[in-house]
């Protein structure tokens with residue numbers, strides 16, 4: 658059994674990690690550690706900075722997830738500011754910003770980083786394309802799920818739920834890419 662912890666304050670992320678990794682025999686606990694928040698231009702920069710901090714503090718087998726929603730017609734906003742934008746504007750505020758915009762294209766991106774006990778690092782980034790809906794729909798998931806419709810779907814992430822979200826989502830894809838790399842790298846515990 659492999660055991661890793663996820664450093665996050667977001668229960669929705671933790672649920673998606675557990676859902677995806679438990680079937681691969683990887684247990685995910687919640688880490689009580691924290692990283693200093695930096696303002697960077699990319700998700701990967703944030704993750705790299707945090708991994709460096711963990712290394713310095715000798716914290717191992719911890720995963721980090723930095724993710725965001727990038728809206729084409731808003732020049733990629735909220736992007737790396739997604740957490741702040743969700744807290745301040747919420748889904749309603751984003752819909753208001755897009756009131757008169759015909760181009761609804763957007764994508765979610767997720768960067769996962771992990772520092773293993775042997776000192777090796779894994780960093781993967783994956784995304785999912787879609788569009789911003791005209792109104793909020795659905796009650797499952799978290800964050801901007803009620804306003805994001807992935808390509809090939811007519812329902813939002815909040816309508817389809819974790820079982821259908823994980824196979825196609827930015828995070829689901831990143832977790833699977835991460836797991837493939839991980840299983841060749843992590844030391845197994847009994």
Ligand code: ITT
Pocket residue numbers: 664665666667670722723724725726739740743765798799800801802814826828
């Ligand atoms: P931690 O940093 O503690 O992990 P956070 O919620 O602040 O939690 P981020 O900094 O990565 O996480 O912020 C990303 C924001 O983007 C998050 O708060 C959500 O509002 C949104 N987001 C990211 N992934 C999402 C998803 O799968 N579904 C809906 N919204 C998502």
